Amino acid sequence: MPPALSFDKVTKTYLRSHLGMVTATRGVSELSLEVAEGEVFGLLGLNGNGKTTTMKLALGLLRPTSGSVRVFGREPGSMEALGSVGYLPELPSYYPYLTPRESLAYYARLSGVPKAGLEGRIDEVLRSVGLEKAAKRSAGEFSKGMLQRLGLAQALLHQPKLILLDEPVSGLDPLAIHDVRELLLRINRAGSTLLLSSHSISDVERLCSRVGILVEGKLVRVLSQPDWSAQGGLEKIFVDTVRPAA
Amino acid sequence: MSALGILCANAWREQVRGRFFSVTLIFGGLMLYMSVLLGMLASDQEVRVLLDFGLSFIDVLAAAAVTFAAATGLVREMETKTLYLILSRPVPRSVYLLGRYLGLLLSALTAVLAMAVVHVSILLFKGWHWEAGYLLALAGVGLKLAVTAAVATLLTMISTSVLSALCLTGISWMLGHFVFEIRFMATQALAGASAKALYVMAYVVPNLQLFNFRDRLGIPDATGGGVSFLFALSYCLVYSAACLGGAWGIFRRREF
Numbered sequence: 001m002p003p004a005l006s007f008d009k010v011t012k013t014y015l016r017s018h019l020g021m022v023t024a025t026r027g028v029s030e031l032s033l034e035v036a037e038g039e040v041f042g043l044l045g046l047n048g049n050g051k052t053t054t055m056k057l058a059l060g061l062l063r064p065t066s067g068s069v070r071v072f073g074r075e076p077g078s079m080e081a082l083g084s085v086g087y088l089p090e091l092p093s094y095y096p097y098l099t100p101r102e103s104l105a106y107y108a109r110l111s112g113v114p115k116a117g118l119e120g121r122i123d124e125v126l127r128s129v130g131l132e133k134a135a136k137r138s139a140g141e142f143s144k145g146m147l148q149r150l151g152l153a154q155a156l157l158h159q160p161k162l163i164l165l166d167e168p169v170s171g172l173d174p175l176a177i178h179d180v181r182e183l184l185l186r187i188n189r190a191g192s193t194l195l196l197s198s199h200s201i202s203d204v205e206r207l208c209s210r211v212g213i214l215v216e217g218k219l220v221r222v223l224s225q226p227d228w229s230a231q232g233g234l235e236k237i238f239v240d241t242v243r244p245a246a
Numbered sequence: 247m248s249a250l251g252i253l254c255a256n257a258w259r260e261q262v263r264g265r266f267f268s269v270t271l272i273f274g275g276l277m278l279y280m281s282v283l284l285g286m287l288a289s290d291q292e293v294r295v296l297l298d299f300g301l302s303f304i305d306v307l308a309a310a311a312v313t314f315a316a317a318t319g320l321v322r323e324m325e326t327k328t329l330y331l332i333l334s335r336p337v338p339r340s341v342y343l344l345g346r347y348l349g350l351l352l353s354a355l356t357a358v359l360a361m362a363v364v365h366v367s368i369l370l371f372k373g374w375h376w377e378a379g380y381l382l383a384l385a386g387v388g389l390k391l392a393v394t395a396a397v398a399t400l401l402t403m404i405s406t407s408v409l410s411a412l413c414l415t416g417i418s419w420m421l422g423h424f425v426f427e428i429r430f431m432a433t434q435a436l437a438g439a440s441a442k443a444l445y446v447m448a449y450v451v452p453n454l455q456l457f458n459f460r461d462r463l464g465i466p467d468a469t470g471g472g473v474s475f476l477f478a479l480s481y482c483l484v485y486s487a488a489c490l491g492g493a494w495g496i497f498r499r500r501e502f
Binding site: 059079094154 | 247253256260263326327328330331333334335337338501502
């Protein structure tokens with residue numbers, strides 16, 4: 001059985017041209033990683049160190065400059081691969097004229113969720129992210145935290161096998177963070193694979209079974225739960241790893 | 247409903263609920279009122295003036311609305327990341343582009359229809375007798391919008407900013423009304439780069455003069471409307487398909 005997600009020596013270089021001058025920036029460099037089905041894998045790294053690039057490569061929104069990426073053994077961006085993926089981008093926004101219910105119906109139908117049972121599924125997801133009371137308000141009136149909950153709802157709606165979460169607890173209050181953590185663990189127990197990036201080390205520590213640390217686009221360390229428990233916690237390892245480069 | 251229909255319906259809803267659509271309709275109402283005032287100045291030709299100015303205003307405003315929507319829509323979807331939420335689903339990029347295009351076109355046609363209802367009401371009030379040619383003139387406006395929206399979609403893909411996409415579409419729209427004149431100038435120009443450039447321009451910019459059925463209105467013995475319309479329809483389909491094909495060629499390789 002192929003892994004849920006695999007990166008084989010993937011390098012992504014961004015080329016930007018301005019006034020005839022072309023500059024190259026490394027997004028990720030020689031990234032090799034496998035995320036097994038049913039795993040919760042966390043990506044840690046400072047801003048601009050390749051976390052979002054990694055996720056976009058898995059979605060086919062970016063193409064690798066070299067190396068290969070596979071999602072359940074398939075080309076990222078292919079209809080088969082995208083059909084099994086849910087994605088929460090960092091700080092997403094939504095059509096302000098739609099209510100959460102309308103937004104979710106729109107995304108669900110684009111994901112191929114059958115119309116029969118759709119309303120029930122939307123109710124269930126709205127309840128699970130705590131938005132049931134705001135279901136009839138337009139997204140234009142939402143706070144940052146509510147938008148983040150709606151983002152989670154759209155990523156989970158079609159019950160994808162692999163969920164990519166870019167900063168899933170960003171903008172949430174402590175109670176919501178707790179609820180989201182519980183929700184993600186429930187989803188994982190139900191069989192979904194999670195790849196998440198976060199600046200909240202304590203959440204990553206509590207959610208993930210393995211963690212990768214990206215420094216300047218390179219995956220410099222991959223740790224499993226026993227590793228960070230034995231070495232004084234994930235925060236210490238993270239700081240010791242990124243400090244020389246920061 | 248297929249993904250195409252869903253995307254089309256959402257693009258239509260986005261436009262119709264947007265501020266720019268309301269402003270277009272208000273402005274359209276004002277312009278139609280202006281044409282009533284202009285009609286008063288030409289007392290013996292009042293209905294003719296009302297017809298011409300009214301249809302021209304509808305044409306220009308709808309073209310402005312569809313150009314603005316096409317040029318800004320995609321950029322806004324990228325900036326707000328709503329595009330990521332669509333392209334991370336099993337929706338082919340060609341379907342996204344086509345759905346968005348059809349939605350924009352539908353919203354512009356909705357605006358045309360709303361303004362036309364007001365226009366016809368004013369005309370009937372002023373003693374105009376209904377002519378089926380009016381529908382042909384409106385259909386011409388619709389075909390022109392289809393081409394303009396396709397050009398705007400392509401230029402949005404090529405341009406580096408919303409402003410340049412708007413300007414380029416505006417220029418091509420204006421040149422499109424002078425294609426026969428450009429061809430004539432090309433035949434008159436001396437041989438060399440300028441003649442070649444004029445020839446290229448004459449065949450690259452959309453020939454929007456083909457869609458003018460307004461001038462037939464009020465001419466009782468005008469013939470060949472059906473044939474001209476079929477030719478205009480075929481031209482519209484081929485030209486729009488070429489523009490959308492080009493836009494898709496760029497869009498499918500684009501990274502986000």
